[in-house]
Amino acid sequence: xxxxxxxxxxxxxxxxxxxxxxxxxxxxxxxxxxxxxxLSWRLPEVGGTFVQGESEVASVNMVYGAAASGCxxxxxxxxxxxxxxxxxxxxxxxxxxxxxxxxxxxxxxxLGSIQPAQQDYLQATKALGHGGFKLMVFTxxxxxxxxxxxxxxxxxxxxxxxxxxxxxxxxxxSIMEQxxxxxxxxxxxxxxxxxxxxxxADSTRGDRVLTPYFPEALLELQNTSRARMYERWAKNDxxxxxxxxxxxxxxxxxxxIASRSAKEAILNLRKEGYKLGMIRxxxxxxxxxxxxxxxxxSRVKGIIDIELAxxxxxxxxxxxxxxxxxxxxxxxxxxxxLFDDDGIYAAVKKICDGGAK
Amino acid sequence: MLSINExxxxxxxxxxxxxxxxxxxxxxxxxKKGYFFPHLTDAEKCIACAMCATICPEGAIELTxxxxx
Amino acid sequence: xxxxxxxxxxxxxxxxxxxxxxxxxxxxLIAEVVDEMGQxxxxxxxxxxxCATLNxxxxxxxxxxxxxxxxxxVATGFKRSNPDRxxxxxxxxxxxxxxxxxxxxxxxxxGENITVxxxxxxxxxxxxxxxxxxxxxxxxxxxxxxxxxPETTGYPLRMCELLATLEAPAFxxxxxxxxxxxxxxxxxxIRKGFDIQMAGKGFSFIELLGNCPTNWGLTPLQTLDYMETxxxxxxxxxxxxxxxxxxxx
Numbered sequence: 001x002x003x004x005x006x007x008x009x010x011x012x013x014x015x016x017x018x019x020x021x022x023x024x025x026x027x028x029x030x031x032x033x034x035x036x037x038x039l040s041w042r043l044p045e046v047g048g049t050f051v052q053g054e055s056e057v058a059s060v061n062m063v064y065g066a067a068a069s070g071c072x073x074x075x076x077x078x079x080x081x082x083x084x085x086x087x088x089x090x091x092x093x094x095x096x097x098x099x100x101x102x103x104x105x106x107x108x109x110x111l112g113s114i115q116p117a118q119q120d121y122l123q124a125t126k127a128l129g130h131g132g133f134k135l136m137v138f139t140x141x142x143x144x145x146x147x148x149x150x151x152x153x154x155x156x157x158x159x160x161x162x163x164x165x166x167x168x169x170x171x172x173x174s175i176m177e178q179x180x181x182x183x184x185x186x187x188x189x190x191x192x193x194x195x196x197x198x199x200x201a202d203s204t205r206g207d208r209v210l211t212p213y214f215p216e217a218l219l220e221l222q223n224t225s226r227a228r229m230y231e232r233w234a235k236n237d238x239x240x241x242x243x244x245x246x247x248x249x250x251x252x253x254x255x256x257i258a259s260r261s262a263k264e265a266i267l268n269l270r271k272e273g274y275k276l277g278m279i280r281x282x283x284x285x286x287x288x289x290x291x292x293x294x295x296x297x298s299r300v301k302g303i304i305d306i307e308l309a310x311x312x313x314x315x316x317x318x319x320x321x322x323x324x325x326x327x328x329x330x331x332x333x334x335x336x337x338l339f340d341d342d343g344i345y346a347a348v349k350k351i352c353d354g355g356a357k
Numbered sequence: 358m359l360s361i362n363e364x365x366x367x368x369x370x371x372x373x374x375x376x377x378x379x380x381x382x383x384x385x386x387x388x389k390k391g392y393f394f395p396h397l398t399d400a401e402k403c404i405a406c407a408m409c410a411t412i413c414p415e416g417a418i419e420l421t422x423x424x425x426x
Numbered sequence: 427x428x429x430x431x432x433x434x435x436x437x438x439x440x441x442x443x444x445x446x447x448x449x450x451x452x453x454x455l456i457a458e459v460v461d462e463m464g465q466x467x468x469x470x471x472x473x474x475x476x477c478a479t480l481n482x483x484x485x486x487x488x489x490x491x492x493x494x495x496x497x498x499x500v501a502t503g504f505k506r507s508n509p510d511r512x513x514x515x516x517x518x519x520x521x522x523x524x525x526x527x528x529x530x531x532x533x534x535x536x537g538e539n540i541t542v543x544x545x546x547x548x549x550x551x552x553x554x555x556x557x558x559x560x561x562x563x564x565x566x567x568x569x570x571x572x573x574x575x576p577e578t579t580g581y582p583l584r585m586c587e588l589l590a591t592l593e594a595p596a597f598x599x600x601x602x603x604x605x606x607x608x609x610x611x612x613x614x615x616i617r618k619g620f621d622i623q624m625a626g627k628g629f630s631f632i633e634l635l636g637n638c639p640t641n642w643g644l645t646p647l648q649t650l651d652y653m654e655t656x657x658x659x660x661x662x663x664x665x666x667x668x669x670x671x672x673x674x675x
Contacts (some may be wrong), residue, residue: 025502058499058501058502061492062502063503091492198508211489357502414443415450416454421531
């Protein structure tokens with residue numbers, strides 16, 4: 001299939017349509033506006049529905065309603081709006097409904113800035129709402145990867161009956177790249193009869209109650225089964241790119257847009273003889289633990305956490321895997337300030353030269 | 358024929374208040390939940406207006422036509 | 427032949443509502459309409475947060491639990507992606523008139539093809555009787571111990587009047603559940619709202635004036651007198667908007 005030049009947000013939107021998404025509700029917030037804008041005209045073309053909600057809260061609850069009807073549904077937002085969606089995301093998880101939530105993140109906290117950042121990592125991986133639940137969180141680094149992940153997102157969501165998060169940033173959302181778009185998918189909907197309130201004419205199912213409210217004992221059982229699901233993710237669903245690790249003495253850990261700047265620096269420093277490699281989580285939840293176990297710590301002199309977040313948010317996850325076997329360094333920018341080639345090059349070089357604490 | 362499902366009744370007394378023939382009366386027995394429930398004092402006088410059944414919050418009162426009517 | 431039969435759309439077990447609670451009565455009336463329309467299998471009851479959450483186990487058809495105040499948004503999402511179903515949201519006064527004011531106003535303003543049944547009993551029942559946006563002036567609650575004071579807490583919010591200012595809604599009405607006549611009027615209004623929805627003609631809002639014997643500290647029969655004297659004069663019953671005065675079809 002021919003490649004097309006597309007903006008990140010629009011590429012995600014088109015991939016969602018091709019994945020069979022037929023409902024979108026959202027509220028304007030920079031830097032994700034092209035997603036609702038695109039879907040406002042695109043979804044009606046394929047018989048889908050676009051609603052501009054009165055708030056992020058209402059939008060995620062509309063998605064909850066659409067998902068409960070058995071429809072592939074999606075909402076998108078950015079940091080402050082994702083905070084508002086926390087209630088609805090918790091309800092989706094509690095009611096065990098599939099949906100896709102896209103965070104095109106920006107600087108924070110508070111209103112923060114509208115410039116790209118990676119400051120919602122902890123929110124995305126640890127607590128997207130009350131009650132202690134988890135989502136699979138994907139962090140694409142290229143637009144092609146974003147398209148491919150979006151295209152498959154509902155397959156995971158429906159397999160697990162749990163929402164899925166796509167965590168990008170305003171930079172990837174705004175840049176244009178060549179992407180190869182997948183075929184229009186006509187997903188099988190017959191299974192919706194088993195878990196949603198969809199009731200086709202020939203359905204024989206009894207009346208169904210869908211709610212995140214349970215008697216205590218049942219709720220404990222459900223939470224236990226969800227905990228097992230999280231363990232299955234860790235075993236089966238990790239996605240990671242391991243880049244030039246075979247002889248690496250310093251291992252960069254970076255995801256999304258940060259990994260692209262980091263990769264550039266690694267390639268440049270390799271030319272100067274620095275033995276650098278990178279672990280790039282594509283899923284940050286489940287976190288790629290095995291990649292850290294495979295490292296030869298008799299050779300690895302340091303781990304370098306590179307993020308667009310101050311304080312670094314992935315640091316604790318890395319530390320849990322490294323288990324003190326190598327020192328962990330950081331190079332971070334924040335608040336919407338991006339890496340520049342010279343800055344990241346110099347910082348990594350300094351760490352390798354032993355000049356960083 | 359008026360029938361009162363005593364298991365569903367919670368003894369609010371709305372049916373008694375609105376019976377135009379004043380033939381419903383709270384009993385002295387309690388149901389399993391501990392509520393008093395009403396009974397008909399004179400079934401012959403019931404005009405099947407369904408006032409009692411309409412206002413019964415629990416749907417505890419049902420009415421069927423008398424045989425032969 | 428049955429003159430009056432308990433609706434099949436209710437579970438056969440007793441409701442979880444307190445004695446004399448009109449939530450129970452409202453639910454029964456809605457179930458009767460659903461039965462009459464033959465919509466048991468096609469109906470979706472969006473259950474809110476509050477006492478009406480008890481309908482999760484009392485309602486006989488499909489049920490979807492919504493977050494506090496969000497029932498109109500949830501109903502919007504469901505109905506838009508499954509337009510043939512009969513979708514109604516049931517909301518209490520805290521749910522509808524306080525935390526969910528944005529959702530109800532905007533769903534009504536979009537003219538969503540759904541029905542919202544609003545149960546106004548002037549208190550937060552499930553949480554123990556705090557002041558609601560609809561609590562009457564002078565009414566004592568656990569957060570207005572000396573009676574609601576308009577100087578600091580404003581005035582009881584009239585939802586029908588508020589929504590009737592909008593262009594889009596098709597039908598808005600309010601009835602008290604204090605008498606058999608009020609119940610019959612309420613039932614007719616619910617039927618009209620559902621008929622409008624099934625004809626694809628837009629948004630309907632039916633407010634039911636109810637009680638809370640437990641938190642008002644009154645017996646069920648005393649609440650009827652209280653409502654006649656206090657509630658009904660402030661929340662005047664009647665039709666506030668009707669685009670289908672001559673019928674729906």
